[in-house]
Amino acid sequence: MNTTSEENKFTSVSIPAPLFNKIKDRIAGTGFTSVSSYVAYILREVLAETPETGTEPFDKEDEERVKDRLRSLGYLD
Amino acid sequence: MPSFHGGRGINRVLAGVERQRALEDARSLPAIEIDRDMVMDVESIAFGIFSPLTGFLGKDDLQSVVEHGRLANDVPWTIPIVLDLDADQIDRIKGKERAALVYQGAPVAILDIEDVYSFDKDEAAVNVYGTDDIKHPGVAKTIAMNGTLVSGPISLLAEMETPFKRYALKPIETRVLFKEKGWRTVVAFQTRNVPHIGHEYLQKTALTFADGLFINPLIGKKKPGDFLDEVIVRSYEALIENYYLKAKAVMAVLQTEMRYAGPREAIHHAIMRKNFGCTHFIVGRDHAGVGSYYDPFAAQKIFDDYPDIGIVPVFFNSFFYCTKCGSVSNEKTCPHDDSYRIGFSGTKIRQILADGGEPPAEVMRPEVTRALLEEEELFVEGHG
Numbered sequence: 001m002n003t004t005s006e007e008n009k010f011t012s013v014s015i016p017a018p019l020f021n022k023i024k025d026r027i028a029g030t031g032f033t034s035v036s037s038y039v040a041y042i043l044r045e046v047l048a049e050t051p052e053t054g055t056e057p058f059d060k061e062d063e064e065r066v067k068d069r070l071r072s073l074g075y076l077d
Numbered sequence: 078m079p080s081f082h083g084g085r086g087i088n089r090v091l092a093g094v095e096r097q098r099a100l101e102d103a104r105s106l107p108a109i110e111i112d113r114d115m116v117m118d119v120e121s122i123a124f125g126i127f128s129p130l131t132g133f134l135g136k137d138d139l140q141s142v143v144e145h146g147r148l149a150n151d152v153p154w155t156i157p158i159v160l161d162l163d164a165d166q167i168d169r170i171k172g173k174e175r176a177a178l179v180y181q182g183a184p185v186a187i188l189d190i191e192d193v194y195s196f197d198k199d200e201a202a203v204n205v206y207g208t209d210d211i212k213h214p215g216v217a218k219t220i221a222m223n224g225t226l227v228s229g230p231i232s233l234l235a236e237m238e239t240p241f242k243r244y245a246l247k248p249i250e251t252r253v254l255f256k257e258k259g260w261r262t263v264v265a266f267q268t269r270n271v272p273h274i275g276h277e278y279l280q281k282t283a284l285t286f287a288d289g290l291f292i293n294p295l296i297g298k299k300k301p302g303d304f305l306d307e308v309i310v311r312s313y314e315a316l317i318e319n320y321y322l323k324a325k326a327v328m329a330v331l332q333t334e335m336r337y338a339g340p341r342e343a344i345h346h347a348i349m350r351k352n353f354g355c356t357h358f359i360v361g362r363d364h365a366g367v368g369s370y371y372d373p374f375a376a377q378k379i380f381d382d383y384p385d386i387g388i389v390p391v392f393f394n395s396f397f398y399c400t401k402c403g404s405v406s407n408e409k410t411c412p413h414d415d416s417y418r419i420g421f422s423g424t425k426i427r428q429i430l431a432d433g434g435e436p437p438a439e440v441m442r443p444e445v446t447r448a449l450l451e452e453e454e455l456f457v458e459g460h461g
Binding site for chain 1: 243
């Protein structure tokens with residue numbers, strides 16, 4: 001069976017039915033149109049609270065070179 | 078200081094032997110001529126202003142950006158960064174793995190070709206700009222595209238000459254600058270206008286809770302009637318010189334095209350400032366809007382959809398000068414009626430300046446006005 005590209009963009013996560021119902025009641029009258037969109041929002045918010053890890057694309061040597069340039073431009077004394 | 082967007086700081090600038098070798102390679106590669114706006118996009122990718130992008134969007138990312146305002150990996154991204162090809166260019170790169178991006182005859186970057194694909198221009202225009210009105214500059218530009226895109230990472234060979242070199246800071250530089258200044262919180266102010274008193278009040282209000290202010294005028298193609306880039310820079314120089322603490326405010330330019338995508342562009346502007354190392358981003362009324370295509374506060378409301386953007390939006394309503402209060406105020410702070418209020422209308426200010434007049438001191442600092450009146454031309458394409 002062919003899957004549409006739309007089907008590939010979403011997947012199911014199981015949550016307890018009572019929780020589903022509680023969320024359904026909670027979002028009534030808000031801007032959230034479905035339990036899924038609310039859960040996706042909350043999960044993104046929670047994940048964002050964990051700082052993104054990653055390396056800066058420059059090292060100590062680059063930093064010293066940058067400081068020199070910033071001094072020459074008058075940004076640093 | 079926030080991490081780079083998507084947790085990935087990008088540096089695609091070639092240097093030394095690697096650059097030399099790539100420059101030699103570029104001579105034998107098929108050439109794709111690009112315009113100045115596209116060079117600015119290439120530089121923004123290479124310098125990390127568009128982090129986490131390493132190149133032009135592929136099909137999945139583009140589709141996801143158009144439909145959901147996110148990259149395919151769910152990272153917020155609202156503006157398509159794409160390279161459109163004409164029929165000759167498609168022929169030229171057929172079967173090739175790399176191409177040279179060329180501006181005015183000189184190679185600017187190497188493109189590692191990943192895919193050549195078509196996209197739905199109408200869908201992209203409506204989703205990104207919120208309208209299918211061909212009079213909208215972003216819609217017009219999208220519809221005028223050929224419709225075949227090439228994706229893949231770029232590597233920068235040469236930086237474009239700019240009259241604003243002194244102010245053209247890269248994210249690596251602003252991040253070091255903020256650190257050296259000891260700024261833990263930095264509020265960014267995006268502008269494409271000359272500063273009036275309302276702007277100054279807004280910036281200084283934000284400075285009351287942030288360690289530093291990053292004034293970041295947008296330099297690049299704008300629409301007729303907008304202020305010229307050099308005019309914006311001169312006017313801010315006058316304002317900062319006379320009315321800001323050097324330890325608390327810096328200006329650097331952002332060389333990128335204004336896309337007039339309203340709310341989606343507000344998100345894009347915030348992401349770029351996050352990459353510069355800012356923690357907060359000021360979003361005013363009708364941010365990045367044009368005409369009456371967007372609700373004046375749509376650019377603020379859209380941040381509700383991006384709890385994971387990683388930079389704090391700071392919302393302000395309109396300010397005005399109240400002659401009874403004797404100060405800049407807004408609806409929340411001033412009890413007086415319209416007869417006491419002088420608005421900071423950009424249109425009115427432009428008209429006064431175009432007529433050779435001086436806006437009142439309650440609206441614009443005299444030093445800023447003087448700097449403007451010293452300029453021969455004020456507006457894009459001589460309008461005004």
